[in-house]
Amino acid sequence: MPAPPAGTVELPRRPLDVFRWVFGAGAVVLILWSLLRIDIKWSRLWDAPSDLWTIGTLMFGRMESGDIGKLSGAMWESIAIAWLGTIIAAVFAIPLSFLAAENLVGRPVAWVTRQVFNILRAVPEVILALAFIPLFGLTPMAGVMAIGVGSIGTLGKLFYEIHEGIKTGPLEAADAVGASRLQRMRWGVIPQVTPEMTSFLLYRFEVNIRASAVLGLVGAGGIGSDISQALLFKDWGTAGLGLIIVVVGTIIVDTISGAVRRRIVSGRQSATTTTEPELAITGGVLG
Amino acid sequence: MTHLDTVVPDAPTLPRKPRPALFTIATIAAAIALTIVTARSVDFSFGEIIGNLSRKNSVVEGLLNPDWGQIWSRRSRSAFIETLQLAVLGTATGATLALPLALWTTTFGNPNRWIRTVVRSFNNVNRAIPDLLWASLFVASVGIGALSGLLALFFFSLAVTTKLTSDTLDGIDMGPIEAANAAGASLPKMLRTAVVPQILPAYASFVLYNFELNLRASAVLGLVGAGGIGLRIEFFRGRGDWEALWGLVFMFFIVVFVVERLSVTLRRRLV
Amino acid sequence: MIRFEQACVTYPNGVVGMKDLDLTIDDGEFVVIVGLSGAGKSTLIRAINGLVPLTSGRLDVNGRDVTKLNRSGLRELRSGIGMIFQGFNLVDRTTVLKNVLMGRLHEVPTWRTLIGRYPAADIDLAARALQRVEILEKAYSRASDLSGGQRQRVGIARALAQEPAIILADEPVASLDPPTSHVVMRYLQQISRELGITTIVNLHFLDLATAYADRIIGLRDGVLVFDGPGSDADEQVFESIYGRSLTADDTMTKHAAL
Ligand SMILES: Nc1ncnc2c1ncn2[C@@H]1O[C@H](COP(=O)(O)OP(=O)(O)OP(=O)(O)O)[C@@H](O)[C@H]1O
Ligand SMILES: [Mg+2]
Numbered sequence: 001m002p003a004p005p006a007g008t009v010e011l012p013r014r015p016l017d018v019f020r021w022v023f024g025a026g027a028v029v030l031i032l033w034s035l036l037r038i039d040i041k042w043s044r045l046w047d048a049p050s051d052l053w054t055i056g057t058l059m060f061g062r063m064e065s066g067d068i069g070k071l072s073g074a075m076w077e078s079i080a081i082a083w084l085g086t087i088i089a090a091v092f093a094i095p096l097s098f099l100a101a102e103n104l105v106g107r108p109v110a111w112v113t114r115q116v117f118n119i120l121r122a123v124p125e126v127i128l129a130l131a132f133i134p135l136f137g138l139t140p141m142a143g144v145m146a147i148g149v150g151s152i153g154t155l156g157k158l159f160y161e162i163h164e165g166i167k168t169g170p171l172e173a174a175d176a177v178g179a180s181r182l183q184r185m186r187w188g189v190i191p192q193v194t195p196e197m198t199s200f201l202l203y204r205f206e207v208n209i210r211a212s213a214v215l216g217l218v219g220a221g222g223i224g225s226d227i228s229q230a231l232l233f234k235d236w237g238t239a240g241l242g243l244i245i246v247v248v249g250t251i252i253v254d255t256i257s258g259a260v261r262r263r264i265v266s267g268r269q270s271a272t273t274t275t276e277p278e279l280a281i282t283g284g285v286l287g
Numbered sequence: 288m289t290h291l292d293t294v295v296p297d298a299p300t301l302p303r304k305p306r307p308a309l310f311t312i313a314t315i316a317a318a319i320a321l322t323i324v325t326a327r328s329v330d331f332s333f334g335e336i337i338g339n340l341s342r343k344n345s346v347v348e349g350l351l352n353p354d355w356g357q358i359w360s361r362r363s364r365s366a367f368i369e370t371l372q373l374a375v376l377g378t379a380t381g382a383t384l385a386l387p388l389a390l391w392t393t394t395f396g397n398p399n400r401w402i403r404t405v406v407r408s409f410n411n412v413n414r415a416i417p418d419l420l421w422a423s424l425f426v427a428s429v430g431i432g433a434l435s436g437l438l439a440l441f442f443f444s445l446a447v448t449t450k451l452t453s454d455t456l457d458g459i460d461m462g463p464i465e466a467a468n469a470a471g472a473s474l475p476k477m478l479r480t481a482v483v484p485q486i487l488p489a490y491a492s493f494v495l496y497n498f499e500l501n502l503r504a505s506a507v508l509g510l511v512g513a514g515g516i517g518l519r520i521e522f523f524r525g526r527g528d529w530e531a532l533w534g535l536v537f538m539f540f541i542v543v544f545v546v547e548r549l550s551v552t553l554r555r556r557l558v
Numbered sequence: 559m560i561r562f563e564q565a566c567v568t569y570p571n572g573v574v575g576m577k578d579l580d581l582t583i584d585d586g587e588f589v590v591i592v593g594l595s596g597a598g599k600s601t602l603i604r605a606i607n608g609l610v611p612l613t614s615g616r617l618d619v620n621g622r623d624v625t626k627l628n629r630s631g632l633r634e635l636r637s638g639i640g641m642i643f644q645g646f647n648l649v650d651r652t653t654v655l656k657n658v659l660m661g662r663l664h665e666v667p668t669w670r671t672l673i674g675r676y677p678a679a680d681i682d683l684a685a686r687a688l689q690r691v692e693i694l695e696k697a698y699s700r701a702s703d704l705s706g707g708q709r710q711r712v713g714i715a716r717a718l719a720q721e722p723a724i725i726l727a728d729e730p731v732a733s734l735d736p737p738t739s740h741v742v743m744r745y746l747q748q749i750s751r752e753l754g755i756t757t758i759v760n761l762h763f764l765d766l767a768t769a770y771a772d773r774i775i776g777l778r779d780g781v782l783v784f785d786g787p788g789s790d791a792d793e794q795v796f797e798s799i800y801g802r803s804l805t806a807d808d809t810m811t812k813h814a815a816l
Contacts, residue, residue, distance in 0.1 A: 019556065023553065030375050031375055031376070031379045033372075034371070034372035034373075034375040034376050034379075035376060037368075037372065038369065038372040038373070038376065038433055038437075039369060039432075039433055039514075040432070040433050040434045040437065041434070044429065044430070044434055045434065047429075048425075048428075048429050048434070048438065051428045051429050052425075052428050052429070054428070055424070055427060055428035076328065077328060077329065079325070080324075080325035080326075080328045080329050081325075081329060083321055083322065083325045084322070084325050084326060084329060084331060087322055122540050122543065122544075123536075123540075124503060124506065124507050126419065126507040126510060127506075127507065127520070127536060130510070130520070130524055130532075131346050131350075134344065134345070134346050134527075135339045135340065135342070135344055135346060136335075136339055139329075139330070140328075140329035140330070141329060141330065141331065141335065141336075143329075144329055144331065145336070210415075210417045211417070213417065213420070214417045214419040214420060217419055217420070217423055217510070217511055218510055218511075221329070224420075227420070227423065228423060228511070231423055231424075231426075231427040234427075239427070243416075243420070243424075246415075246416075246420070247412065247415045247416070250415055251415065260314060263310060264314075
């Protein structure tokens with residue numbers, strides 16, 4: 001190896017990244033403040049694992065097969081709530097989504113429609129359920145309405161993003177043959193967007209199943225109601241079985257719906273693949 | 288004007304029209320059937336919807352006339368602060384642990400196939416359980432209060448950030464890993480020098496995104512007794528005080544909106 | 559008849575696409591427009607059916623002043639002018655027949671077009687158009703399942719289904735290989751002759767232009783620099799249109815004699 005040059009080699013000074021320091025320090029302060037000020041008796045944290053273990057053994061050790069029928073019925077109700085809610089949301093989101101696409105309508109119209117979507121997206125479905133319960137009672141219909149209204153915003157957003165990605169060639173062709181606005185929409189836009197829209201609709205249905213399972217916790221029908229009752233009355237076996245049925249039911253519907261979605265998407269010819277929309281990870285209640 | 292029929296005189300016969308694909312028919316039929324069956328099982332009726340929505344009711348009146356003064360009430364304010372604290376701590380704990388957990392699900396980060404499978408299955412089950420259900424379980428086992436909310440957000444954050452991070456890990460450049468291994472780095476050293484720098488900006492952005500989600504999630508945790516602003520919402524609902532309830536919800540949206548703007552700006556700078 | 563008088567197009571960004579154009583094209587002519595990229599070929603073609611509005615001057619198409627037309631007047635005008643595109647502009651996910659039926663949108667009642675129930679007479683017309691470009695057997699295939707040459711024939715059929723007086727083709731063969739290009743050009747030429755349709759084609763390759771054009775129009779920077787029969791257009795003429803000596807890239811068959 002060649003000998004290093006005599007003396008020490010001096011590195012240039014490392015530049016100071018102010019943004020990083022400020023950001024990092026802010027985060028640390030926020031975390032420390034939360035940790036010290038939050039109203040939690042930390043000593044209870046040490047008991048939490050054993051509490052969980054106890055509950056876990058009670059829940060999964062005392063399940064009764066007699067409950068399966070009733071809980072499966074409740075799970076079906078959750079699925080029904082999710083499906084009808086998704087359909088209702090689609091009825092509103094589909095026409096609105098065309099009004100939110102900048103390439104189909106003017107910028108001002110698109111902007112206004114998007115604000116409507118943004119507001120609807122901001123409200124958690126659970127809050128909507130709370131609002132609908134006094135109107136519809138503790139019924140599945142309250143859940144349907146909450147899911148329906150809550151999904152308009154997200155579906156609308158997903159849809160207009162599809163519309164904005166379409167090829168302009170067919171639109172140009174429609175203009176060149178003298179098509180009216182409606183005809184341009186029907187033959188230039190709709191054939192291009194239907195497969196993805198169907199696929200995203202099913203995707204949203206899968207997300208909504210998780211949401212509707214949760215809505216029952218506040219009383220809006222479905223299996224969540226049964227689980228929350230069971231937890232309230234310390235009927236651990238029923239709660240455990242309910243939990244398992246939620247997970248199994250969700251996975252079954254996901255599998256079927258996912259297969260249909262893949263078939264729809266693979267039926268199309270363009271090389272681009274539809275990836276799962278971002279809401280994949282936000283879980284049910286957040287949408 | 289052109290007359291095609293003079294040039295193509297015999298009326299051409301179109302080929303036989305193919306029948307629509309079985310798959311399309313089956314899907315449409317299934318969708319219709321499902322709609323009818325589900326509508327029956329929840330007693331769906333348009334009349335009921337229209338009737339219920341048009342009837343005079345305190346929910347809508349409260350919505351049109353929200354009580355903006357809520358933010359000045361001491362209890363509401365401390366509920367807000369608790370929500371914020373829950374979101375911060377939930378993110379700090381869950382999202383931090385998500386990084387090693389995500390690394391553990393990759394082939395280069397975890398040579399042991401068996402452990403990999405276990406970690407992946409844990410992630411899948413964790414993702415299948417919604418946050419509010421976690422909260423209910425913790426309220427039942429650990430008790431009412433912010434601790435249950437924190438635990439629920441911990442698991443929720445773990446699910447979200449692990450999923451996003453492992454998706455990113457699937458797409459990284461394998462070159463630096465080979466280089467580090469060739470230089471004889473141990474597994475942790477290789478991960479630290481060859482993998483983490485590649486995903487750090489994306490990961491930081493996921494953590495912020497997760498924080499936004501947690502802020503929204505922590506608003507509803509209280510509905511099942513797990514602390515934060517949800518407790519106040521539940522309190523007003525019990526009293527039927529919809530003006531106060533909507534006022535509180537709107538205040539919360541403003542907070543969420545501001546935090547989101549900040550976070551989106553930060554995220555842009557990171558990636 | 560198409561007549562430009564002192565026609566100018568200046569795009570919103572200030573680029574001049576057409577400058578003081580005086581040009582008359584008679585019914586039934588087969589005209590090829592040549593010029594370098596950016597010379598204003600597309601601008602000229604698109605001005606004719608009003609896709610690009612003139613900024614000044616006059617343009618009469620079949621007795622109508624295009625610059626004075628309102629929305630529905632423009633639709634009416636366009637319904638009588640077929641257009642063929644470089645990228646075909648077909649709706650990939652629908653059948654060939656539905657694509658051709660787009661040519662009937664203006665004539666068929668809106669409600670029928672919206673639910674996709676076209677009258678038998680229009681379907682018959684679409685079938686004849688497909689027959690004319692010898693692709694009838696693909697009527698129920700998805701447009702995306704066809705080859706490039708087949709797609710462009712569907713494009714021609716869509717234009718034919720309009721029963722147009724004029725066909726505009728903006729670089730119709732630019733995405734096709736040489737043999738297929740000749741097939742498509744031959745269809746356009748035959749259709750123009752047999753049906754008496756005025757046809758205006760933008761072409762990139764000079765050998766194609768001389769092989770098919772009755773009349774060649776040369777553009778440079780939006781200005782008309784040549785107008786004469788195809789037989790007059792020799793190498794010198796093209797060099798003057800292009801403002802440079804010709805290269806192998808200017809012809810489709812690389813060593814074609816002009
Ligand atoms: N929509 C537009 N907005 C602004 N400038 C445009 C627009 N369309 C065309 N131009 C400009 O006008 C000029 C003429 O363009 P045109 O498309 O007519 O050329 P062309 O001869 O068809 O070229 P090419 O062979 O590349 O298709 C070019 O400088 C082009 O950049
Ligand atoms: Mg052009």
